[in-house]
Amino acid sequence: MGRVPCCDKNGLKKGPWTPEEDQKLIDYIQKHGHGTWRTLPKNAGLARCGKSCRLRWANYLRPDIKRGRFSFEEEETIIQLHSVLGNKWSAVAAHLPGRTDNEIKNYWNTHIKKRLLRSGIDPVTHRPRLDLLNLSSLLNTVLFNQPARLDALRLLDIKPQLNTHELLRIAINLMHQKQNLFKHNQVQESQPNYYQTISQQLPSSLLYNPAQFINASPWQYNEVNSFNLSENLMAANSKANNGNMEQPMSSLLYEASNGEFSCEQNLYNNLDTKLSRPVPSMTSNNSSTTINNSKEDEKDSYCSNLFDFHIPDLLDTSQFI
């Protein structure tokens, strides 16, 4: 026995709603309330299924619906909530006044998901996409294809243990080693024997022990450079772990960005002030979860750029090949 349909579909209209139908629905609900959705269409003079009426009202006609683009804060809130709640769109929508579950779901699928994927983040787990990021290839290419090879198998062994922050730290270490070596050797990538020159400068332990590499700090290789982002990241990571909560990379970066650092000048020089944006914090009590965001457009823009363009660059192996 098949399931009984929610209503008799014979003669009922489907597809886009006309302005006349919308008006009938609005008028009826404003006058009588929606009552039982199944009986509403008949009473309101609509040739629609009750379910269709409910959806149209809930997702489009309800007076408290906020329309227009999602703000950066809303987007970050959705990402944070999704990392905790998963595809529970109605639960996510409960934290975003005026936004419907359907709207958030659509926005997730058409915008945020793609942004995360572009940034090398798995939108389901909110962790780096290790499936796409061939760490062995990344490390080898960054370390300039020398005979002293990283032990790829050893690297694969530790791969499952990596979290977002460790991976980010790897990327940052790689980037800064590359920059430091560039600087100290005064060579150009186009120069003959460039790769050989660079690779000779790398500590051999680094080549054979990826785990050590992960834990290494940039200043171990270059004390002159006062780059502290990695240190700040570690502190932020530690703080997040004490709270037993994994922070998304974006919020971790906000926190890490509070420190002083002198690298990436071309990125940071555009900022007049030190970044002081608080991490969007999530606090839980017994029955509800709340998200607190601050609003600082300039910093939003900076963090958005950092997240969208800079980190993917770090993780993009193609630039090294």
Added chain:
DNA sequence: AAAAGCCACAACCGCCTCCAG
């Protein structure tokens, strides 16, 4: 200018949960 491809989003479908009888 026309056709094809792509994208965003409203709307639908079918399953699930809740709850009254």
Added chain:
DNA sequence: GCTGGAGGCGGTTGTGGCTTT
């Protein structure tokens, strides 16, 4: 405790508009 109806939810589809070829 069981049943069935109503509403809720998440996944998916259809379509119109925009962009690219």
